Amino acid sequence: MTLEAIAPLPCSSRNEAPTQLPVLPLVPISRPHLPASRAEMDARGWDAVDVVLVTGDAYVDHPAFAMGILGRVLEAAGFRVAILSQPDWRSAEPWRQFGRPRLFFGVSAGNMDSMINHYTANKKVRNDDAYSPGGRIGLRPDRATIPYCHRSREAFPGVPIIAGGVEASLRRLAHYDYWSDTVKRSILLDSKADLVVFGMGEQPIVEIARRLQAGESTRNLRDMRAVAYAMGASETPPADAFVLPTFEEVKADKHRFAEATKRIHLETNPLNARRLVQYHDRQAVVCNPPGLPISQDDMDRTYGLPFTRRPHPMYKAERIPAYEVVKDSVTIMRGCFGGCTFCSITAHQGRIIQSRSQESILTELKQMGQDPKFSGVVSDIGGPTANMYQMRCTRPEVEAKCKRLSCVHPTVCKLLGTDHGPLIELMKQSRETPGISKVHVASGIRMDLAQKSPEYLEELATHHVGGHLKVAPEHTDPAVLKLMKKPDSEDYAGFAEAFQKASRKAGKKQFLVPYYIASHPGSDLNAMIDLAVFLKRNGYRPDQVQDFIPAPFDIATCMYYTGMDPFTGAEVYVAQHLRDRKLQRALMQFFKPENYFMVREALLKAARQDLIGSGCDCLIPANPPQAALQARREKANESLGEGKYVHQIPPQGSKGYRPGRTSAQRRQGKKQGS
CATH class of the missing domain: 3.40.50.280 (Cobalamin-binding domain)
Structure with missing residues (x-):
């Protein structure tokens, strides 16, 4: 295979914006994998x-x-x-x-x-x-x-x-x-x-x-x-740094932990973030401001490098599940200004959207189309959010000072550019690329933004959905959604109506697949029961349930650990006990027989007996179905590890149940004495 020389990437200056260089020609040539042995x-x-x-x-x-x-x-x-x-x-x-x-x-x-x-x-x-x-x-x-x-x-x-x-x-x-x-x-x-x-x-x-x-x-x-480092005990941290509560303080005091979380997240805009210092005993850990957004030219250069787009040959016939999901996908942007409190994407990729050029994306699609092993179906063109492509604050001078953690919550900022035009044009061009027969959009759709562009919704529903579209309303309870920094449930209802309208116009019968989270901070049994009723009324039966996992650094993780909102100080309910989390999870799949008894326990605990029976909104029948009883028996047998029922009658001639107990020994002694 002919190998073409690749010009070096520009080296970003230490504190200024990355150097802008002209984009190199993008050519469909790959190189061998880097040495792995x-x-x-x-x-x-x-x-x-x-x-x-x-x-x-x-x-x-x-x-x-x-x-x-x-x-x-x-x-x-x-x-x-x-x-x-x-x-x-x-x-x-x-x-x-x-x-x-x-x-x-x-x-x-x-x-x-x-x-x-x-x-x-x-x-x-x-x-x-x-x-x-x-x-x-x-x-x-x-x-x-x-x-x-x-x-x-x-x-x-x-x-x-x-x-x-x-x-x-x-x-x-x-x-x-x-x-x-x-x-x-x-x-x-x-x-x-x-x-x-x-x-x-x-x-x-x-x-x-x-x-x-x-x-x-x-x-x-x-x-x-974008670097953090630890200083020696005798070193003095930079004078311009903001000093966070110490490790010892945040470990001992949850209020101080919440205070540190608030300050860390307020210093994540690379255009105005300050250097942070946190002492661990006498040793300081210094965290410099985040990296500046990568330019479009550099994005193009990076994604135009000669990837083989395949796992290393050493894996032979073994499949790598994560690769199978994304192998035929194309990244068009990075970053997310949604600022959801349970998500690490904004913290890692940044709040400022960084997009590739249309030329770069179409070149990658052409390369894929020339691959004899490619099916012709692109599994996804998107990124953290599918419809934030080329969206940015329309007032750079305001963006440079802004400390807002989300550009779309509690409402979409009036300064945010929400034009879907560049994305619509890209979608049209993508499906006209030689070798491409179908282009799906599988990345998450920001529903509040999508509703601002009926043309985008029509383009999406007509050409880029394969019968089901995944969306993430996450919950139905207003208080929980506020803590998540997600739109109200009416936003989902409006999107669902608009999507169905666009699908009917295209002559297609298509469905939304909504994703929800159980046990998020703020979500108690009553909130989850209301969500379960919503799911039943709308005919949703989620196959997969997402349980909230407190990932390091996230704002929602701070809520989980401290029981408070770090920005308001308000108390937040947290389902910390494993049993409470299991009950919330079961409510999301109330229709499964194996969840019957847990759903019943949750409803009784919340005094919602009205949802047990045969009424329209009832989640479970009054009497357990045979499948629920069988599932409970099977679970009990698994816990024994020997395949026996818990109360199985011992066979004739056996010594009975717990023959070594004291009362049995006493009775046996009396028999022998008589």
Whole structure:
């Protein structure tokens, strides 16, 4: 295969906007995967590598995977890069296979926080890992960033360690850890990483590589945006930094934890954010302002790199579930100004929308269309939100000062540009691309924005929905929706009506698939019962239920831990006990026989006996159906582990039930004495 030279990506200046360079021609040429073993490194004739990227995910060379992008941007900048994917963390030997890296180890737990990847909301081990070959579990450790950094240090002392990715980003300061139910200190201190790069990492990682290659130390890199670092006990933090409540304070006092959360989130607009400092005993952790939004030219350059769009060949026939979902998707933008309190996207990708050019997107579609293995169906063109493409504040001078956490809550900001025109044109052009037979929109739709453009809804319903459209109203209770920073339930009703109207106009019978969250802060049994009644009235029977998981850094996580809204100080109900969470989950699937007795318990506990019986709104019948009884028996048998009923009558000739109990021994003694 012919390999074309790729010009290096521009290196962002330390405090200014990234350098703007002309977009290079985008050509449908891919390169082989980066070396993932010593043999592959040797095959390239390399005696050493500049950077080893360590990841908890399988190595997939696709722009939807962090290591795919980071590896390619470093390669494009002229660096030799090796990928250490899902190494055995029990030994440092896997870290030594490429030899001592000339510049640094780049460490990430993967595309997800490793604890969310491993455990359900009920803290049970998940049955599969979507980012591992064959969906196998156990290929990465808990809190993977920490042991990965330790093994990097053990393998080659003195080599700089740069941690990044979602896990490190969301744990860069003191944070609540749901799985241990404790407030943990900054991951910088536990991992001993030299720096944490938070947010999207393409530009910071290239700048780090270039400056280290130029002879600078990691201490020199502390002036960069989007980095956090730990100072020595004798060092003095920058004078311009805002000092947060200390780790000891937020650990001991929930009010101080809420205060810190509020301040951290108010300093997330990169155009006006201040540097933050948080002391852990005598050691200061410094968090610089977030990175500036990436330019359209640089977005185009990044997504135009020569990805193979496939997993590394070492996985052979094993499928990687997460890849199967996104392999035929195209990212058109990043960032989200929704600011939902339970979502980490805004915290990681930023609130300012960053979009690719139409030319760049269509070029990627053309490449896909030329692939003989491509089916012709694009599974998604979108991003965190499908219909925020090229939307931005119309007043840059106001945007530069704005501290608002959501541009669409409690109402859509009047300064927000909500024109769907560029997206509509892109959708039209996408389905006319050679080799493309169908283009779906599977990313979430922001319903309040979509209703502002009937033309967009018609385009969507006519050409880009395959019978079902997923949307996320999340709840029906006004108080819960306010805490989520989501629109009122009337917004969903209005969207549903508009979507059905557009579908009928297109001559199609299509349905909405709404997603809801159980056990979100503020949601009590009464709120969930009202949601269940809403679901029944509208004929919704959700197959999957999303349980609220308190991810580090999120505002909703602060509510869960403290029981208060960090911005108002108001008390917030929290379903913290496992039984309460199970009841809320069961109410969302009230129609399942195995949930009958839990739904009944919830209704009785809330004094809603009116919903038990045969009435129109009744969630369950008065008497348990046979399937519910059978499900309860099967569950009881599973708990025994021996396949026996709890009250199974012992066979004739047996010693009976609990023959060793004291009363049985006493009776036996009396018989012998008589």
